[in-house]
Amino acid sequence: MSARPDPVLVVDDLAVHFGARGGLLASKAPPVRAVDGVSFSIAPGETLGLVGESGCGKSTISNAVVGLVRPTRGSIKVRGAEVVGADRSALNDIRRNVQMIFQDPALSLNPRMSVGETVGESVYVRGLARGGALRERVAALLTAVGLRPEHAERYPHQFSGGQRQRIVIARALALEPALVVCDEPVSALDVSVRAQILNLLVGLQERLGIAYLFVSHDLAVVRHICDRVAVMYLGKLVEVAERETLFTAPKHPYTLALMSAVPEADPVRQRSKTRIVLQGDLPSPSRVPTGCAFHTRCPIATERCRFDAPALTPRPDGALVSCHYA
Amino acid sequence: MSDVLLAVENLTVDIGGTAVVDGVSFAMRRGEVLALVGESGCGKSLTAMALLRLLPPAARLAAGRVVLEGQDLAALPERAMRRLRGEALSIIFQEPTASLDPLATVGSQIVEAYRVHRGVTRAEARRAARDMLDAVGIPDAERRLEQYPFELSGGMCQRIMIAIALVCGPSLLVADEPTTALDVTIQAQILDLMRKLVAERGASILIITHDMGVVADIADRVAVMYAGRVVEVAPVAELFASPRHPYTALLLASVPRLDATPKAQLATIEGRVPSPDEFGVGCRFAGRCPLAVQRCHEAPPALADIGRDHAAACWRSADVARLMEPAS
Ligand SMILES: Nc1ncnc2c1ncn2[C@@H]1O[C@H](COP(=O)(O)OP(=O)(O)OP(=O)(O)O)[C@@H](O)[C@H]1O
Numbered sequence: 001m002s003a004r005p006d007p008v009l010v011v012d013d014l015a016v017h018f019g020a021r022g023g024l025l026a027s028k029a030p031p032v033r034a035v036d037g038v039s040f041s042i043a044p045g046e047t048l049g050l051v052g053e054s055g056c057g058k059s060t061i062s063n064a065v066v067g068l069v070r071p072t073r074g075s076i077k078v079r080g081a082e083v084v085g086a087d088r089s090a091l092n093d094i095r096r097n098v099q100m101i102f103q104d105p106a107l108s109l110n111p112r113m114s115v116g117e118t119v120g121e122s123v124y125v126r127g128l129a130r131g132g133a134l135r136e137r138v139a140a141l142l143t144a145v146g147l148r149p150e151h152a153e154r155y156p157h158q159f160s161g162g163q164r165q166r167i168v169i170a171r172a173l174a175l176e177p178a179l180v181v182c183d184e185p186v187s188a189l190d191v192s193v194r195a196q197i198l199n200l201l202v203g204l205q206e207r208l209g210i211a212y213l214f215v216s217h218d219l220a221v222v223r224h225i226c227d228r229v230a231v232m233y234l235g236k237l238v239e240v241a242e243r244e245t246l247f248t249a250p251k252h253p254y255t256l257a258l259m260s261a262v263p264e265a266d267p268v269r270q271r272s273k274t275r276i277v278l279q280g281d282l283p284s285p286s287r288v289p290t291g292c293a294f295h296t297r298c299p300i301a302t303e304r305c306r307f308d309a310p311a312l313t314p315r316p317d318g319a320l321v322s323c324h325y326a
Numbered sequence: 327m328s329d330v331l332l333a334v335e336n337l338t339v340d341i342g343g344t345a346v347v348d349g350v351s352f353a354m355r356r357g358e359v360l361a362l363v364g365e366s367g368c369g370k371s372l373t374a375m376a377l378l379r380l381l382p383p384a385a386r387l388a389a390g391r392v393v394l395e396g397q398d399l400a401a402l403p404e405r406a407m408r409r410l411r412g413e414a415l416s417i418i419f420q421e422p423t424a425s426l427d428p429l430a431t432v433g434s435q436i437v438e439a440y441r442v443h444r445g446v447t448r449a450e451a452r453r454a455a456r457d458m459l460d461a462v463g464i465p466d467a468e469r470r471l472e473q474y475p476f477e478l479s480g481g482m483c484q485r486i487m488i489a490i491a492l493v494c495g496p497s498l499l500v501a502d503e504p505t506t507a508l509d510v511t512i513q514a515q516i517l518d519l520m521r522k523l524v525a526e527r528g529a530s531i532l533i534i535t536h537d538m539g540v541v542a543d544i545a546d547r548v549a550v551m552y553a554g555r556v557v558e559v560a561p562v563a564e565l566f567a568s569p570r571h572p573y574t575a576l577l578l579a580s581v582p583r584l585d586a587t588p589k590a591q592l593a594t595i596e597g598r599v600p601s602p603d604e605f606g607v608g609c610r611f612a613g614r615c616p617l618a619v620q621r622c623h624e625a626p627p628a629l630a631d632i633g634r635d636h637a638a639a640c641w642r643s644a645d646v647a648r649l650m651e652p653a654s
Pocket residue numbers: 018019032033034052053054055056057058059060061217285
């Protein structure tokens with residue numbers, strides 16, 4: 001394998017448990033192990049996809065990376081700077097390098113701020129540009145995301161969902177971050193608009209060399225935009241592989257099930273593929289099964305899987321997989 | 327008996343003086359799965375609510391006929407209509423938790439649905455409810471019948487909704503985005519269940535979705551809606567292979583595919599769906615259509631047969647193949 005440049009993000013043994021200590025109910029309710037020992041890294045200009053069922057911990061990882069959630073243990077380094085335990089001013093420096101795009105553009109914009117104020121705020125607050133220079137910077141950002149400079153005067157409610165997501169993206173790009181965390185950035189959008197935003201994200205990456213941590217439950221979108229993919233189940237990574245490796249030779253039984261469950265927009269392919277229909281629902285992350293957490297739904301689980309937790313180990317083609325039998 | 331189960335003719339729904347559903351017509355055969363697709367706001371849900379006569383207060387059925395097994399539903403007295411709903415005709419909504427009664431056990435909700443229509447004893451109804459839970463793949467039925475909706479996951483609530491919808495053995499199930507709120511693994515279970523329903527009980531399903539993957543998976547035929555009108559109807563394989571309306575073609579090309587080149591430009595549709603006050607006189611897609619010509623702005627194209635079982639509403643449907651060539 002070729003030598004990789006210094007990663008923009010290194011996450012090491014990250015755990016986020018909710019309700020683990022303190023509070024009146026602390027003794028009764030078991031903690032929610034939303035994220036439980038996750039490690040990965042992202043190279044400059046690379047897109048890492050994070051997939052898995054609802055509640056498996058994708059957003060919790062995203063929020064921890066940008067410092068919105070306090071981890072229970074582990075380390076998160078953005079360009080070498082530690083996010084975990086960083087004080088306000090250290091976090092402020094780190095935020096130059098890592099920004100976030102959320103699922104619902106309507107909820108992440110302040111309705112009372114004009115588009116120009118929203119997009120230029122971080123530049124202004126840091127005193128990086130004022131007056132005419134700031135206006136020019138905002139105009140350039142709006143143009144970069146396919147809006148027009150005169151849109152700076154308007155307010156979020158005057159835009160469609162897709163345009164609002166462009167505003168959110170412009171805001172995220174304002175400080176020229178090395179990494180943008182995208183948590184389901186197109187899930188709330190109609191398909192035709194979704195395509196516009198995906199094209200935009202790909203184009204921006206080509207021009208600016210941004211790295212993305214891209215959270216999605218849509219595997220076709222993930223395959224389209226990601227270089228590497230991490231599959232998550234109940235707070236842990238179960239498989240991490242290059243895009244082609246993952247899609248041509250998936251190994252973990254959960255990855256296989258997830259892939260077979262995604263309906264392909266092609267009736268011929270969709271109707272000829274073999275299906276693995278998982279039985280049952282995702283267990284609650286406050287009661288993670290013993291051993292391999294997937295054993296309650298795994299079609300090939302054995303007695304061993306009920307008490308012996310597999311570790312994420314490398315395979316000949318470079319994939320990391322956590323299963324005794326895959 | 328004819329094999330046409332449902333014929334919707336010229337269905338028109340009016341909100342505040344504009345036709346948000348405008349002259350929608352389609353037919354369904356027995357045992358068929360018809361998908362109604364289109365982007366949000368194009369009138370899919372109002373079409374479904376209109377044919378079930380469950381329109382919101384702001385909306386009015388302005389014209390049209392809905393003929394189910396020879397009977398015009400639009401002309402039926404409300405009492406007869408109520409009896410029909412849940413018996414010959416059932417509906418599943420997008421948000422399962424919102425449509426279940428939070429204060430009643432799952433069992434009592436299924437039992438009620440059954441007794442209202444069948445007039446059987448409680449014990450018989452309970453047996454039917456238990457069988458139904460088995461049929462929709464909910465294990466441990468006896469215990470589940472005693473539980474309340476909040477004790478169940480979203481996927482289970484959706485299966486309960488399906489159980490209620492199916493307990494009387496309807497000939498038509500209308501499912502409005504039945505899996506949109508669910509994870510793909512649970513979606514796969516629900517789609518399998520619906521497939522089984524058609525195969526084993528000969529039911530027909532009108533499924534509303536914006537997910538082309540779901541369409542490819544379950545539909546026999548597809549009706550594409552745009553801005554309140556049906557713009558194309560075709561068998562599923564033909565629609566995906568050779569769409570004849572530009573909107574359909576672009577919609578299909580804008581979805582990332584598992585066999586396409588990663589990071590390649592996706593087709594996009596410029597602009598947005600017009601709101602009812604922007605409809606104009608011509609083709610409603612004209613403002614966004616790469617094939618639009620003068621005529622398109624002046625006169626609306628009618629939904630016309632362009633092949634066996636295939637209809638499109640476009641003046642230039644013969645030129646649409648050109649849009650399907652991969653973008654450079
Ligand atoms: N602030 C919190 N307090 C308590 N529990 C939380 C909190 N935030 C998340 N959780 C729980 O942690 C688990 C992981 O949640 P998370 O939001 O990371 O999931 P996700 O993978 O992003 O799911 P989705 O696909 O639905 O967005 C869930 O069980 C969730 O209920």
